[in-house]
Amino acid sequence: MKLAEAVAAYVAYKQSLGMRFATEARTLKSFYRTLGDIDMREVDADRVYTFLAGNGPITAFWHRKLSALRGFYRFAIARSYTNSSPLPLTVPREPRTFVPYIYSREEMKRLLAATADRERCNLSSLPCRTHSFYCSMVPGFASARLSV
Numbered sequence: 001m002k003l004a005e006a007v008a009a010y011v012a013y014k015q016s017l018g019m020r021f022a023t024e025a026r027t028l029k030s031f032y033r034t035l036g037d038i039d040m041r042e043v044d045a046d047r048v049y050t051f052l053a054g055n056g057p058i059t060a061f062w063h064r065k066l067s068a069l070r071g072f073y074r075f076a077i078a079r080s081y082t083n084s085s086p087l088p089l090t091v092p093r094e095p096r097t098f099v100p101y102i103y104s105r106e107e108m109k110r111l112l113a114a115t116a117d118r119e120r121c122n123l124s125s126l127p128c129r130t131h132s133f134y135c136s137m138v139p140g141f142a143s144a145r146l147s148v
Contacts, residue, residue: 103132
């Protein structure tokens with residue numbers, strides 16, 4: 001059976017069970033587009049690992065792709081579309097989630113004091129200084145506009 005046909009059958013099966021299965025369907029579609037229109041038995045471990053690895057380091061998305069492929073290969077083996085799974089046997093650890101840094105009171109005082117320098121940033125009120133502080137410290141917040 002061709003890879004694209006097996007993916008279509010698996011997605012149809014999952015959706016017939018009432019699952020939306022949209023994200024996994026996109027992942028599996030990307031998988032068969034990457035590998036091409038090949039037979040299920042021609043898929044090898046190197047090509048699967050190349051698909052999983054992508055272009056950068058191991059991320060949580062790497063593990064989501066692996067999870068989608070595991071379900072797909074369980075389905076495919078149960079229906080004799082293929083004899084074995086080409087998925088990696090050893091799986092790298094999932095990266096740690098972001099651990100926020102919590103400023104001490106002393107650090108907060110120093111940061112706010114640095115924004116209070118009126119000659120340099122010409123801010124006269126505490127709300128403006130606080131806004132300036134957040135704009136400089138929070139990623140993506142620098143483009144925010146202060147509406148007073």
